[in-house]
Amino acid sequence: MENELYAEAYTEAAPMAYAVYNFESTALELARAQWPNYADQHYLKNCKWSPDGTCLLTVIRGGGMNVFEMPSDLYAAESILQSRVINPLTPAVSVPETGLIYDYMWYPGMNSSNPATCCWLSSGHEGPIHLWDAFTGDLRCSYRGYNAADELEAAMSLTFSADGQNVFCGYKKNVRIFATGRPGRECVEYPISHQVSCLVASQAQPGVVAIGTVKNTIELVSQSDGSFRHLCKLQAHKGAITSMCFSADGFRLYSGARKDKDVVCWDLRVPGRPMFVLNRECNTNQKISIDLSMDNKWLVSGGTDGKVQVWNVSEPHYPTVHMQMSLHNDSCNGVSLHPFKPILATASGQHHAIDPLHHSRTMPVYENSLCMWWVGPQQEDPDLLTTIIKAASNSSSV
Template sequence: MSESEGVLESSYVPYDSPFQYAEYNFEHTALELARSQWPNYDDQHYLRGCKWSPDGTCLLTVVRGAGMHVMELPSDLYSGDCVQTSRPIVPLMPAVSVPEGGLIYDYCWYPGMNSGNPATCCWLSSGHGGPIHLWDAFSGDLRCTYRGYNNQDEVEAAMTVCFSADGQNLFCGYKKNVKIFSTGRPGREYVEFPCSHQVSCLVASQAQPGVVAIGTYKNTIELVSQSDGSFRHLCKLNGHKGGITTMAFSLDGFRLYSGARKDKDIICWDLRVPGRPMFCVPREVNTNQKINIDLSLDGKWLVSGGTDGKVQVWNVSEQTYPSVHMQMGLHSDCCNGVSLHPSRPILATASGQHHSMDPLHHTRNSMQYENALSMWWVGPQQEDPDLLSAIIKAATHS
């Protein structure tokens, strides 16, 4: 396949959702809908987060040493206001798998992804020692590559990648700069924005086109505005104890949420009055692993995983200093990925982490760890009347 074949056109393709707007109900325990499990080999196939596609039809995850996988949303979950508690857990099977061998640093969906338009169905990934890849979400084929080079004219791996809000550009974070590629022009053509520290996380604002938050491993966040192919510095945010690993803009663009490694605080920044945190909420993060956060499209619910396997939920629209609205122990190992479905009350989670070798057995096979991708219903639930009557009948006869 040539570099230009199958590449998206530069014009943004808006997504017309076939779903209703999501209404999350974090008042009951999450009901597990579907699950996929990876075995614990010597090289530990733990997951590295998960992300719903913008149209909500499928879920993308990366498994260390086992490539990238796209899971489709079960067909019975496309409609309906509630789910019966007796619904069986459906095994998730990859619809598309890409056996990428090296370590994947970061990945993201094309923001205009719409399953009704195959040209828009793709995602980006960046891995160790290689260029940035654009993958076809229907076939798993490689569409094209974007190559960044260092001062020695060697291909350099991007630590983090994201699309601009309109999908026309790629922002890619490197050791000393952010490189901006045009989505419709793969190859090695790009412009650079110098950074004083290695870039660890990037996120683009949907409400403020061109505004990008750049997180670094030096605990800082820099807000910049892109115009005419270059970046203009807006402000710098300081407050985290570790390197920035996850960020999320609110849909109105007024707030930025950020989390860092070995840092138990998620900080909310009010970008109308930058420089001072609006509030902080706690979570359990005691390793360097990337523990993702996510924000519902209406800006009401903030969710985060934790190294303790728990998912915490905050109603960030209620008050200035929100307390934990709900805490769910969904996994027995580290919950590193959380993703809220854009239009259905479904939460996706990913679990797993690196475990050191057992010093007694000199192997990792003697211990079992959870490496799972799960979908959870966080909307209204209904008891199955037939099951309930059967339970009552059995109790009466006993």
């Protein structure tokens, strides 16, 4: 693996038009995958569309990492019939990683026409950071962080740099940077006062990284040529930072935290205080993700109540909830907007306490599912419409 290869693939990725979302009508379910729900606690942990929009990656507790391909009829679809059959989703690639996965991330220059770029990172309990092949599920290489006692340390969070040249990994007391094309233990370190719980890199401003910690703070740093420069520190959340995303222009940062109903928007041109604060349901320690559309217009968030909330953050006035969709019966912990199609992916499930004295009784059914939803133009089924018109005309003639 060479840095030049990744740089070339990143720059050659063809730009595509933004998706046109229609959050005025009900989301139409396109596809679903379901996992057993009680004995094995197979709840999902977020979901992420690949940068080229061809497939969806998710992690299932006790069920490894799985890649699902987008149904083929959706590539050319501009609108969807409301009577469309729901596709059952089966993994195209599975990695049976049974340990606890802390974080995972697609390579930003991923393009299915170039197999070398089709990969993702993951970090798990008591293990190194792994780079996985998205075509075969094979392990390509590992990046290893060691503590002061020269013991292997697991990264709690990770992200790629905007150009894919570097891997940023968050540990208990520092952020380590590995060169993507140079696996092993060689890295550059940036000290942090508290454990890093979330990392995100700005696509518009290469080298700028937001570091979220378990102590409610977000630190913005600029990294170039192996050196770090502190930019500012942001603080408004009540819990550990669990989800962040930059706007495409790099001027805004959105953040969410554990056991904290606030989704905070920061204007990085005036970073002293939040620009505005939105509200969602988040009453557990579970990571509840947020996502922003590529045109900077729509911000979506899951919730522990199973609802997905949508805000139009491009409005000049204070954003209010544009739409609230009850898509799941259990916690909706993952949301991901397709980069080029009006498709929303959601992941549901959470840990439920099991009473060992009542295993023989009928247990409640929990929803642990991965779903794709159409949030674009819809069409009524012409056959159904004809039937309704005929029925109406017959009843009127009688």
